[in-house]
Amino acid sequence: MNPIVLTIIESVVVIFVLATAMAYMTWFERKVVAYMQVRLGPNRVGIMGLMQPAADGIKLAFKESIVPRNASKLIYTLAPAIAIAAALSAFAVVPVGLIWTKSGALYAQIANLNVGILFVFAMSSMNVYAIVLGGWSANSKYSLLGGLRAAAQLISYEMSLGLSVIGVIMIAGSLRLQDIVNFHLFGVPFPLIVLQPLGFFLYLISAIAETNRAPFDLPEAEQELTAGYHTEYTGFKFALYYMAEYINMITVSCLASILFLAGWQGPLLPPIFWFLIKVIFFLFLYVWIRATLPRLRYDALMRLGWKVLLPLSMLNLFITAIVYVAVVH
Amino acid sequence: MARNVAEDAKAITRGLKTVMTEFFSRPVTVSYPEAKRPVSERYRGRHYLRRYENGLERCIGCELCAAACPVGCILVEAAENTPENRVSPGERYAKRYEINMLRCIFCGLCEEACPVQAIVLGPNYELSEYTRENFVYTKEKLLEPLPPEVEERLRQKEKMRIASSLVEGKS
Numbered sequence: 001m002n003p004i005v006l007t008i009i010e011s012v013v014v015i016f017v018l019a020t021a022m023a024y025m026t027w028f029e030r031k032v033v034a035y036m037q038v039r040l041g042p043n044r045v046g047i048m049g050l051m052q053p054a055a056d057g058i059k060l061a062f063k064e065s066i067v068p069r070n071a072s073k074l075i076y077t078l079a080p081a082i083a084i085a086a087a088l089s090a091f092a093v094v095p096v097g098l099i100w101t102k103s104g105a106l107y108a109q110i111a112n113l114n115v116g117i118l119f120v121f122a123m124s125s126m127n128v129y130a131i132v133l134g135g136w137s138a139n140s141k142y143s144l145l146g147g148l149r150a151a152a153q154l155i156s157y158e159m160s161l162g163l164s165v166i167g168v169i170m171i172a173g174s175l176r177l178q179d180i181v182n183f184h185l186f187g188v189p190f191p192l193i194v195l196q197p198l199g200f201f202l203y204l205i206s207a208i209a210e211t212n213r214a215p216f217d218l219p220e221a222e223q224e225l226t227a228g229y230h231t232e233y234t235g236f237k238f239a240l241y242y243m244a245e246y247i248n249m250i251t252v253s254c255l256a257s258i259l260f261l262a263g264w265q266g267p268l269l270p271p272i273f274w275f276l277i278k279v280i281f282f283l284f285l286y287v288w289i290r291a292t293l294p295r296l297r298y299d300a301l302m303r304l305g306w307k308v309l310l311p312l313s314m315l316n317l318f319i320t321a322i323v324y325v326a327v328v329h
Numbered sequence: 330m331a332r333n334v335a336e337d338a339k340a341i342t343r344g345l346k347t348v349m350t351e352f353f354s355r356p357v358t359v360s361y362p363e364a365k366r367p368v369s370e371r372y373r374g375r376h377y378l379r380r381y382e383n384g385l386e387r388c389i390g391c392e393l394c395a396a397a398c399p400v401g402c403i404l405v406e407a408a409e410n411t412p413e414n415r416v417s418p419g420e421r422y423a424k425r426y427e428i429n430m431l432r433c434i435f436c437g438l439c440e441e442a443c444p445v446q447a448i449v450l451g452p453n454y455e456l457s458e459y460t461r462e463n464f465v466y467t468k469e470k471l472l473e474p475l476p477p478e479v480e481e482r483l484r485q486k487e488k489m490r491i492a493s494s495l496v497e498g499k500s
Contacts, residue, residue, distance in 0.1 A: 036348050040358045292348045293341065 023053035063235035083130035083244035090123035097272035116177035135229035146228020150219030156305035163313035181263035253282035387447035397442035402432035
C-alpha cells in the first residue's frame, strides 16, 4: 500500500483511539477518585456510568460559545487548537506494541523517528504556546495571570523532565523509542527503573507538573484565579483544552512505561496488553496522587522545580555518566 | 534539609497509603431512589389534617396555626357547624384551609400551636410538582390522607398523654 495512505490511516486510527481513551480516562478518574473518597462515582448514565463521557461530550458540544468582546479572536480560537494538535502529534512516535507479520516484526506506531524522545518533548513544549496564548488572548486579568503562571511552571519543569530521562538514553544508547524498549530484550534483562530509580522518580514528578495536574494544578484550579487560563473558554474550545490535558497525561504515562518499565514487553500476554496494563498503572498513579495531595502554592512549586528537581536531575545525570563510563570501559 | 525531605516523603507516603486503604473500603453512598435513609419519628415533612376515629375532622377553624406561622403561608376561613352539616366536634370548622408549600419553612410551629392536634407534619419529603399552582395545598386535595402507621403512632402518643395526666392528677 502507498506509505502515505498507510500513515494517514494509522494517524486517523490513533486519533480516534486517543479521543476514546481520553473520554474514558475522565470516567476512570471520576470513579477512582470517588472510591478513594468512599463514595460511588457516576453510576446512572450507563452500567457503572460508562456512558457518562458520551453524555458529557454531547453536553459540551451543545454549550453556548461565548467569546469575550475584546478578545483577539484569531488567537483565542487558535490556542486550544495548538494544544490539541501538539498533544496528538506527540503520539506519532510512541510504539504501542509488536505485531508479528510474515516479513518479521512490525512495531505498532506511526513514525519510527530516530530522535523519538526529542520529538515528544518538542511537542509537549508547544503546549506552553497554547497556554500562554490562551490566557493572553482572552483579555481578562484572571486568564492573563493564570497563563503567565502556567507558562512559568511549564518551562521550569521542562528542564528536569528532559534531564531525568537522559540517564535512560545514555544507558540505552539511542533516542529512538523502539531501541529503548528493545534494550530490555538485548541489553539488560530487567526494566530500566532498576538502574534509574532517581530518574524515574524525577520524571514522574516533572511529568505531573508538565501536564498541570494535581498537586501542581494551580494555573487551572477553580478556587485560585477562577480557573486561570481557561476561565474565558466555554463549550467546544474548553473541551479541546480538556482533551489536550488528558491526552498529555496518556502520552506521559506511555513514555514512562516505555522508558522505565520496558514498554510492551512481558511474558505470555500479547504485547499490547502489557503496554495497556503499564499505562493504566501510571494513570492510576496520577489519579491516586490527585486524590491524596493538596495543591502546591505557586512559590513552593517554583522552588521545587528550580531548587530541588533540577539539581537532583543533574546529579542523576552525573552519577549515571560516571557509572556508565566506569562499567562499560 | 535532607531530614526535612525525608520527613515530607514519609508524610506523603502515609497519605498515599491511607487513601489506598479507603479505596478498598465500602462506599457509604445511599443509592437514593432505590434506597432511602430512614427519617426520625418527629420528622417535619408534609402537612396532614387529621380526623377523629368517628370520622369528624379535628380542625375547629380557630386559626391559631395561621397566627403562629412565621411565614404566613396558612389561610384559614372558618364557618359555623350547623346541625345538618356537622364537620367537626365544636362550634366552627375550617371551610377553607390552604397552605402554600413554596413559602412554608417546615418549622412545625403550626403543629405546636394547634389545640386539637389537627395539623401535623408527617414523614413525607418528596414533594415535587410541575406548576406553582399545584404547590398551594388545598384542604380537600392533599390534606386528608395520612399514612396509617403515623396516625397509629399519634393516637398512641395521645393515649399516653391522657393516661399520664390522669395519673399525675393534672386537669
